[in-house]
Amino acid sequence: MNTGNTNLEAIVCEFRTEGSVDSVKRVGSGHINDSYLVTTNPAGNSDYLLQRINHHIFRDVPKLTDNILKVSRHLQARLLCQPSDFDYFQVLKPVATRQGNFFLHDPEGNFWRLYLYISGTKSYDIVESSDLAFEGGKAFGIFQYLTADMDGSALFETLTDFHNIAVRLQNFRSIVQLDPEKRVSSLQSEINFVESRAEEMHLILELGRSGAIPLRVTHNDTKFNNVLFDDHQRAISVVDFDTVMPGYSLYDFGDAIRTGTNTGAEDEQDLSKVGINLSLFAAYTRGYLSIAGGFLTPVELSHLAFSAKFMTYIIGLRFLTDHIDGDHYYRIHHPDHNLHRAKAQFRLLESMEEHFAEMQTIQALR
Ligand code: GN1
Ligand code: MG
Numbered sequence: 001m002n003t004g005n006t007n008l009e010a011i012v013c014e015f016r017t018e019g020s021v022d023s024v025k026r027v028g029s030g031h032i033n034d035s036y037l038v039t040t041n042p043a044g045n046s047d048y049l050l051q052r053i054n055h056h057i058f059r060d061v062p063k064l065t066d067n068i069l070k071v072s073r074h075l076q077a078r079l080l081c082q083p084s085d086f087d088y089f090q091v092l093k094p095v096a097t098r099q100g101n102f103f104l105h106d107p108e109g110n111f112w113r114l115y116l117y118i119s120g121t122k123s124y125d126i127v128e129s130s131d132l133a134f135e136g137g138k139a140f141g142i143f144q145y146l147t148a149d150m151d152g153s154a155l156f157e158t159l160t161d162f163h164n165i166a167v168r169l170q171n172f173r174s175i176v177q178l179d180p181e182k183r184v185s186s187l188q189s190e191i192n193f194v195e196s197r198a199e200e201m202h203l204i205l206e207l208g209r210s211g212a213i214p215l216r217v218t219h220n221d222t223k224f225n226n227v228l229f230d231d232h233q234r235a236i237s238v239v240d241f242d243t244v245m246p247g248y249s250l251y252d253f254g255d256a257i258r259t260g261t262n263t264g265a266e267d268e269q270d271l272s273k274v275g276i277n278l279s280l281f282a283a284y285t286r287g288y289l290s291i292a293g294g295f296l297t298p299v300e301l302s303h304l305a306f307s308a309k310f311m312t313y314i315i316g317l318r319f320l321t322d323h324i325d326g327d328h329y330y331r332i333h334h335p336d337h338n339l340h341r342a343k344a345q346f347r348l349l350e351s352m353e354e355h356f357a358e359m360q361t362i363q364a365l366r
Pocket of ligand 2: 030221240242
């Protein structure tokens with residue numbers, strides 16, 4: 001998708017904003033949508049977050065938008081109506097267009113949405129301290145707590161089989177067979193890495209299918225940088241509701257560990273920098289369980305450490321699949337970017353395997 005000629009200011013003006021646009025700057029490190037911070041005049045006015053939705057991936061934008069509104073309103077209502085210890089928690093507020101819709105379809109075919117930005121907040125691609133990890137864990141615990149009474153069947157399944165490992169592996173194997181970019185011959189060790197773990201990685205899917213763990217409303221993209229922190233490093237919001245749909249709590253726990261305890265970047269090429277930081281794992285787990293410990297089942301609680309391995313595996317698998325396929329899904333910033341991402345995920349998974357016994361001890365402490 002190309003925003004080359006799009007007048008971003010004109011797009012913002014289609015929404016019910018206050019003041020006049022001062023600047024529109026690209027922000028964020030997402031791989032799918034494009035995000036821009038919009039500042040307005042006079043100074044002191046609200047800022048906004050403008051997003052172009054990748055409609056090649058999210059193919060039904062009206063239904064996606066409907067989900068986001070449902071989730072946002074549910075969270076807001078629970079925060080307003082039920083006194084709790086986390087009334088400081090905030091929900092990003094969608095802004096309507098002048099026509100009263102919550103997305104804009106422009107003449108070039110792009111889809112846009114706008115949120116009121118929570119000023120003074122910050123997110124972290126790499127976690128710097130245990131306090132931050134604890135707070136992040138608490139934030140995702142709060143999200144799960146607040147959505148626990150939502151009717152999952154009221155949500156549209158934005159991306160079907162999103163964390164379904166059987167489907168992801170099937171897709172991987174057919175793309176390896178096709179080998180459209182002739183990349184497979186140099187990837188034997190990565191392919192072996194995937195195949196040698198494929199069977200054990202069906203565990204969460206099997207627990208779900210057998211009814212051993214409950215289906216809940218889950219976030220499904222709990223990258224640590226989807227938590228917003230205030231300037232006292234308190235986690236005050238969880239964002240990015242594109243993939244909120246029924247799922248397993250373990251997926252959300254695992255993806256936050258994948259991104260919030262890695263000592264290296266998601267796409268780190270110097271693999272010696274990549275690994276799990278067990279202090280961050282312990283702090284995140286404590287923060288998460290300070291909220292979610294009250295409602296998770298024993299089977300969920302006993303698979304937290306495993307879920308971290310699983311999410312690292314499946315995201316690595318998706319990066320590798322996209323690399324073999326010719327990089328159609330994730331935005332890449334240089335050739336082989338998806339391969340670098342996959343290798344870093346696989347290195348992180350090895351580090352978790354090396355420390356798995358310690359991770360299991362930590363998950364049991366609370
Ligand atoms: C994508 O674009 P972003 O950062 O929100 C992806 C996630 C992956 C993540 C890997 C809809 O999320 O599933 O975990 O990249 N989102 C979608 O960093 O596929
Ligand atoms: Mg996302």
